[in-house]
Amino acid sequence: MNWIVQNLWLVPALPILAAGISALAKRKSRVLAASLAIGSMAISFLLSLWAFAHVLWLRNHGEASLQIFDFRWFQFGNQWLSLGWVLNPLTAVMLVMVTFVGLLIFIYSVGYMAHDENFTRFFCFLALFAGAMLGVVIANSLLLLFMCWEIVGLTSYLLIGFWYSNPKAAAAGKKAFIVTRIGDIPFFLGMVWLYGQSGTLLFYNGGAGCLEPSAINYLVAQTTTIGICAATGIALLIFCGAVGKSGQFPLHVWLPDAMEGPTPVSALIHAATMVAAGVFLVARVYPLMSAHAGIASVLTTSTALQAVTWVGSITALFGALIAVAQYDIKRILAYSTVSQLGYMMMGLGVGGVSVGMFHLITHAFFKSLLFLGAGSVIHGCSGEQDIRRMGGLGRLMPVTFATYAVGMLALCGFPLLFSGFWSKDEILHAAHTWNISQAPFYMGAFAALLTAFYMSRQVFYVFGGKSRLAEETADLSHSLASPDTTNHHGSSAPHESPAVMTIPLMILSVFALLLGFLGTPAWPWFQSFLEDTQAPLDFSAFSTGGMLPVMLSSSVIVLLGLTIGWWFYGRKPIESVDAPDNVGRLSPSIFSALGNALYFDAIYGATFVKLNTQLSKISDWLDRWVWNGAVQTVTQIVFGFAYLDNFLDTHVVNSGFDGGCQGVSRSGQILSLLQAGRIQRYLKIVAGALIVFTILLLWKAKI
């Protein structure tokens, strides 16, 4: 077995080790923490490249591109629970993506977090996150995946609440953890169920793994009491975990709030990697997801995948709609992320692993680019996050502007050149040919229109026109930015960020441009790589299967969206901070509803959170009054009897007794005359008695 397969564990282990060391380090050892994190990440990146190369080599030599390494962890009963890692194209692609994006963001963070007092802690958490995320990627066991998944959630919690003095950040971290855990509980149950049914949690184990045909066939054959087959039930439960982690509707509420964390965190965790872990999870257990009862009907889609598709398409549309009405630069991107994650889910549902994963990879690059660009903007504007107070930054921050524009066009899916075009087009095409319904296609297309629109709106707000930052000083009521960010980003005038921040932006923008060419319909190398087929260069693929019309229509949609955006926001520059939104003027009520994210937080607050609070109050009340009350009642009854008894004693028995006593005492007074206290007199009486008794006895004996 190849060295890299055996030692793939080093990839996650190195960052975790770095995290462990910097956790023990002093607060002052900034250089140590940063260099440890970046160094370990760099080595992991190299190892990932090696692993990637190894997979390529295996493919080119016609060997199985699925390599596993399992080891025993612990024993219970007569069996061992094994964990392990798997190296296959999916793993390799994700490894390279995560380590590369992670590395760039680590480097970027050195600049972004330079002024923060908890710099060391930040890199500790970040490295821990990277390690756990890589663990999710390489895991060959659902259990190992779940464990890393939870640790990823922990680091997400820690990093969102990184500026813990800010109550909003603390609340956002808690919310993120709990909402994702709502999804994780079904995931956990699904995993346990799967374990119970298949007897193993290893994905691949030479035919005995739970994703391999024998186990899947067995799972499909089992039916549950509610009529669906076990495979579907398990798949749906596991999908709940993905819904929570990937911010899918209806568990998306935590993701926008997660933007309270530092921007590199948003870029790495809440755009590129962790939130994509849900998508990755679905891709990883795809055999389970796509398992259905019909034996050979490949064309029908399993119930689980239908659920994935519908949830994904609703999320895609929903996120895009809300993003239109946001003012916070990071929140726009957050809702955009929600929407794009919906796309990926939809892609997985309608097109398969390669379709969804392709978008995941391209999205990881351009969305982290966008977030880092936004971070650069925020950094340059001294912590300002409201796009209404920006403007005119195109001239002041040229590098940021250029790279941001690349990212924005990639996200919109600008035709031909940008990566987002190809990956999004794949999804739309697959949705178009989906055999269940056309609705996801139309929803996706509309979301694409909205995406182009809100991104152009954002870019025009931020980079176009003249700077409105000066007005900020007059506006005392403004307190949107967190106190920490305001404090930590020193100077006041907008300025370009340092090279340590711009260079990662440039590198990312190159990838955002070029990555799409790995997966064009003419040369679907990426798809064939994931699906283990050969990909010849074939330009005729454009014309088959309705590919061309879809491409054309999506191009038109994107251009239309950009045009509308220009029409509203770019045609004439935005005048002032307080000027109402140009679209918002058309229908203020709808716009404000969207601005408030369709009141989902309020709805949840009024229902689930309230229910929870009520339940806890009820539980406490039960404890205090019912359980304890029962005990207390018994005690009180006992005491009651005691009081009754006491009452009877004092008033009935005692009074009678007292009466008796008085009689006794009076007779005692009489009798006490006999008690003269002289022993000899008593003795005389005794002697007299003796005489009498002896005489009596004798008398009796005589008679």
Added chain:
Amino acid sequence: MITFPWITTLTMVPVVGAIVLLALGGRNKVLVRWIALAFSLVALILTLVLWHKFNTVADGFQFQELHTWIPSLNAEYRVGIDGLGLLMLLLTSIVVPIGMLASWQIQQRVPLYFSLVLLLQSCLFGTFTALNFFHWFIFWELSLIPAFFLIKLWGGSKSAKAAMQFLIYTMVGSIAMLMSFLAIYLATKTFDFTELAHLAQSGQLMPAVVGKLGWHLFTPEHTAMVIFLGAFLGFAVKVPLIPFHTWLPSAYSEAPTGTTILLTGAMSKMGLYGFLRILLPLFGVQMQQVLTPLLWLAVATVILSAYAALAQTDLKRIFAYSSINHLGYCMLGIFAVVKFTGGDTALTAQKFAAMNGVFLQMFNHGLTAATMFWFVAMLEKRTGGLRGLNDFGGLRKVVPVFTGLMGIVLFSSLGLPGLNGFIGEFLIFKGALPLVTWATALSAIGLLITAIFILGILQRVFYGPLGEKWVHLPDLTIGERLTLVPAIGLMFALGLYPQLILGVVNHTAIQMALNLRNF
């Protein structure tokens, strides 16, 4: 064969320590503390020696000692340990030093306090090693006395009431249990656990008892059930199961924190131990008959206690309810194991998993809860007894190390993978879900609520803006950090390599699950 009486020695070490402390008197408090700690560490070392010498694949009990004691009653002094007993010994030996360290700042009647702690330890050792009901029960009851005085004399303002409640509650349970056992004794003329288990396994126990005690108004099943319920009550109060738990929150919160550590870390395991050692082998049939209500109780324990914890504002009360919640999972696992499966080998394997999970969870809960209360003790020491959720805020800024280490323990309690809490819960759910699907699925809600209140603690105590009052709160001292290292290190070790414990208890778990009589 005469071997070294390891277990008796182990049981006697704390007693000797207690006598030494009492003889020493209270002139030198520092010396008293160190001597007490030294004795508890000797016990720990002895336990580790046992752990090392223990044969992990042998059937039955090891290190047995057997002496006739009261021949006319058939009461023997018989001690011995299997994997479960050994695990509980280890837990006790770990928890007691933690409890002592957490009580370091106690100033009144120091020798008495520490000798009571040592006596309690001895009683716990006795309970976990006794194999004859007679002296098992003596130890079981005897342990109440030091616990009662520890709560009453050194506790908070309402400690007298709490201690009385604790005593009476557990006493009532114990009396019910004693009645049941006297009934069994009358029929079988033996107090020996192993013999009774053999009788029960061959199905002779309950017919014998019913034949002896049958009452014309009760069917034999009812008679057996009444006897079972008596014993059940004794253990259910101790664990505790809702609704027999109301003594616990007040006892835990009123007791001095060092004592709370002993109560939650070690004494709460007595109930579970009783369930595993006594109820499962003897009353398996009866438990099967009332499995559904028992499962409801376990689910109610898990969910209601989690919700009740959510409603509290006193840290100790939160952790008290959290303790009930964690033990609720153990109860769920135990009841799942009882479920009738009719020789289905796949389901029997699930039972092994659940049983192992219960063992692991018992140990983990003891370790985690003890450490958690230890942190409360350190917080109280710094704040002069304040421990309300609303008293604090933003402490992370001034006590980062405290926050970090307590965070680790809190997340361990939450069941975060990589720390000790996770594998136990995983195994319990893994085993219980195929056996008792709906109860297990419902119990999962508890996992969520636990997360909510634990994060609530972090948010309200450590996050947010720092209160004026706490600007000069001192962080952990080097000594405190060093003493915490073993406990937290153990959490990591068990989270990453649970085989450490499972390797020792697995055989016992298999035996216990297999010995259940299946009808």
Added chain:
Amino acid sequence: MSPMSGYLLLSALLFSIGLAGALTRRNAILVLIGIELMLNAANLNFIAFWRYGPNPEALTGVMFAIFSISVAAAEAAVGLSIILAVYRHSKTTNLDKMNSMKG
């Protein structure tokens, strides 16, 4: 007159002497001695009945006498110490002056 009735008469006489002493003397110590004499008279009865009565091999009479002597010794010790205690309290052993038990 059988030998036994001689002993019994002697015993009766001893008893009467003791009784007379106990009834007539004022000193508490002498009263106590009188009571001792009455006990001795009873002992003499026991021994006499043992000697001349049926079943002497059972030794009942002897045993009774032994126990009686023990009790008498205990009684004498306690009684005398009571007298001492009383004397310390009231500086007298005269029974006429000890009437605090008067009802």
Added chain:
Amino acid sequence: MTISFLLLAAITIAGTAAAMSLRNLVHCVLALTLGLVGLAALYLQLGAQFVGFTQILVYVGAVAILAVFAIMMTRSAEPTEPHGSSSFQLSGALIAGIVFAVLAWAVSSGTKALQVQTLQPEASVNQIGVALMHGFVLPLEVIGLLLTAALIGAGVLAMDETRGAR
């Protein structure tokens, strides 16, 4: 009815009568000792050696000495005892006389019907020991307890109150 019996009975009666009637308390006790020795001799004559010697040990050796001590310590040795009223003495003596009369009547009327054992029964120390350890073991224990209690009680009572609180 032998000479020796009459002699010993005379000594006993004389001793005890003197003990009950002398003025000086110390003389009383000395006379009592004489009477008790006589009684012990009677026991010996009846064949109960063990009881006889016990009588000497306990009464002569212990009770009499005790009485002497008590007399000494209560300073009643001086013959200052005031005579009570003669009616008091008379009534006491009269009652004692009546008691004797009744008892003598009872003896003389009761013993006629009795079969008298003529053989000298044996009561060796060995036999007594065996009997004490078998049939009478419980009374023996009880009497031991009683003696212990009496010992402690007497000690406590006789303890000087002022110093006893030490």
